[in-house]
Amino acid sequence: MEKIPDLLKDKIKKDFPADKILIAISSDITSIGAFGEEWLVITDKNLLVFSIDKDGVNTLFNFNLSLINSIENVDLIESGCVEIEVGGSNYRIILYSNAKRVDFCNFVEVAKEILKGNKNLDGIKLKEKNLCKICLKPIPEGMSRCPRCVDRRRTFLRIMNFSKPYTKLILMILLTMGIGSGFGLVTPYISKLLIDFILKQDPITKVYNYAGWLTLACLGLFLAYVGQLFFGGLQERLSGSLGYKTVYDVRALSYEKLQQLSLSYFDKHQTGAILARINQDTGELQRFLVDFIPLTLEAVFMLIGVGIFLFILSWQLTLYILLPVIATVLFLKKIFPRVWSYFHKYYHKRAVLSALVNDSLTGIRVIKAFGQESLEVNKFNKKSSDYKDAGIELVKQWSIYHPILHLFIMCGVTLVWYIGGKLVFLGKMSVGSVVAYSGYLMMFYRPVFTLTRMVEMITNSLSAAERVFDIIDTEPEIKDSPTPISMPNIKGGIEFRNVTFGYNRFKPVLFNINLKIEPNEMIGLVGKTGAGKTTIVNLICRLYDVNEGEVLIDNVNVKDIKQSDLRNQIGMVLQEPFLFSGSIYENIAYAKPHATKEEIIIASIAANAHEFIIKKPDGYDTDVGERGNNLSGGEKQMISIARAILRNPKILILDEATSSVDVQTEKKIQDALARLVKNRTTIAIAHRLSTLYNCDRLIVIEEGRIVEVGTHEELMNKKGVFYNLIKTQEEYTKQMLKYDLMEK
Secondary structure (H helix, E strand, O other): OOOOOHHHHHHHHHHOOOOOEEEEEEEEEOOOOOEEEEEEEEEOOEEEEEEEEOOEEEEEEEEEHHHEEEEEEEEEOOEEEEEEEEOOEEEEEEEEEHHHHHHHHHHHHHHHHHHOOOOOHHHOOOOOOOEOOOOOOEOOOOOOOOOOOOOHHHHHHHHHHOOHHHHHHHHHHHHHHHHHHHHHHHHHHHHHHHHHHHOOOOOOOOOOOOHHHHHHHHHHHHHHHHHHHHHHHHHHHHHHHHHHHHHHHHHHHHHHHHHHOOHHHHHHOOHHHHHHHHHHHHHHHHHHHHHHHHHHHHHHHHHHHHHHHHHHHOHHHHHHHHHHHHHHHHHHHHHHHHHHHHHHHHHHHHHHHHHHHHHHHHOHHHHHHOOOHHHHHHHHHHHHHHHHHHHHHHHHHHHHHHHHHHHHHHHHHHHHHHHHHHHHHOOOOOHHHHHHHHHHHHHHHHHHHHHHHHHHHHHHHHHHHHHHHHHHHOOOOOOOOOOOEOOOOOOOOEEEEEEEEOOOOOOOOEEEEEEEEOOOOEEEEEOOOOOOHHHHHHHHOOOOOOOEEEEEEOOEEHHHEOHHHHHHOEEEEOOOOOOOOOEHHHHHHOOOOOOOHHHHHHHHHHOOOHHHHHOOOOHHHOEOOHHHOOOOHHHHHHHHHHHHHHHOOOEEEEEOOOOOOOHHHHHHHHHHHHHHOOOOEEEEEOOOHHHHOOOOEEEEEEOOEEEEEEOHHHHHHHOOHHHHHHHHHHHHHHHHHHHHHHHO
């Protein structure tokens, strides 16, 4: 619910004192179509609409909830409105622009529940509302969770959980780190011994009483440096191994989860942005594990060890140097949330740029064909400029905070010499102790220096981790029921019962579809582009779930069928067949990875593909190139058919399988398809309506509704929608032939 202005609250309290406000929303268009503010408010008793202007608040509509039969959103040109039905009459109560469409769609969904008598709004789930439930602010594009409200400590612990399988390796890292830190702690104390004892003359005899210890002290100093470097190098090797192994596990889990996610996820996320998460963001995690974690642990060892030595040398001086440390910690706590937001913006811009580059490379043929290289360069420069500006803004902010952190730390160094000098004058400290203390202090502050520089890496890595975990934590919209039904041998009967569906649930593309297909029946789906033919196929394959109604296979709801059983018994031949990089053999075998060579050859022969394959220099080992670019359109289609034949599905989907090939190739493909459709349920889609002549029945779809059903002959005799489509195509074909003759 939007926050209601006090002026409006006062109006409701005055005119409707017994009402309790449930939900409210403001529009950005007035009832006369001008830009302005109006409010739609639903209380526990009434539906109210108000206008707010310079003259105050005016009541435009007032309906008792018990009188309202229905409430709906209605799409208008570049805008929408809310309509209600009261006593058989419709009232258009409020207008809104497209910018407010999702808000009003959600409002109406909640309003419907209220009209049903549900006053407990906590249980109503809003649809397609990208707002954080905690802070109620918009969630950044491409994220399913709000980065502002993520528990960063939990994110850190989740990263560390991936290291659990490598406990022995972690213990070895800790051991080498502890030994290396121990060697490092020795060096300042040896410096104290050199100054206060070995290099100090007796004030009376002027003799160096401990001169014989010089060689031993220098040797000890050298060995301490060697030990520190050796164990530091060993620790670096072990940390690097841990980082690469852990990130491998994260990347593998992320990719596995991507394979499980529903198509709707990929509809909402650009491919380039997903690639950035799998490649670049996991790389940031690697830096975190290889660089930050070891440095942090080393810093903890050094802080503890050095702290002990500092208190031994002078506890009074140690209390003074803690002041800058406390100031540094407080300052970091204050700036961290601000820096965090800049990093999220920076990485979002990077993902957008990656998505653009991916789209451009994927569509490079179209770009070249239309000569739009300069347009793509301009688009790239715009996104790259946004990425650059986000980076510059990040650097600007960090360039302010970083020197301040260093200033706090340098105050500690100054305090040591000032307070230490005072103690020397008072005879409470020796010069060697002050020098050693200064050395320990630099060792004490070095981890603090490191950690201040590592704030960037921490923010960087944790925000990257959140984007990776955003994929891992996303629940597939299409998943098996808690008790899925195993159907390894379906018969192929399909039924649609009162199915309504839209990719955006507020904009259905199918309306109340009722259709029954018998096992082994061949059905042709006919209709104009956008009528909903491919959507019907998507629902049969359960690539999406229906909004209303149900789809059944052999009288079992597809939602209850085990997904692997359903998908294993459906084969598809698409208008634009997709081939993976690799050989022809591998692409055919994709449908049945453990197929024998004989099975693949038999499938190729049935698809009329064997003849052209063996003419290739490398035969079945011929590399098809990226997306099959080394093959012609007809060759790719025949390989696609061979793949479907090898799968031997009970349900076959043919989506414009012959629309983009020449006549001779089409004849070969039609022969192959004739063999393929035998003894299986087939759903064929074709714009070339003559190719559907052999279908048992044709289903004519118009604007998401079934308008005609029958054989080719029955529909022609009916002289309805299908008849008109046929005549339109015949007229078009005649015109094209006439045009070709004139050209010749």
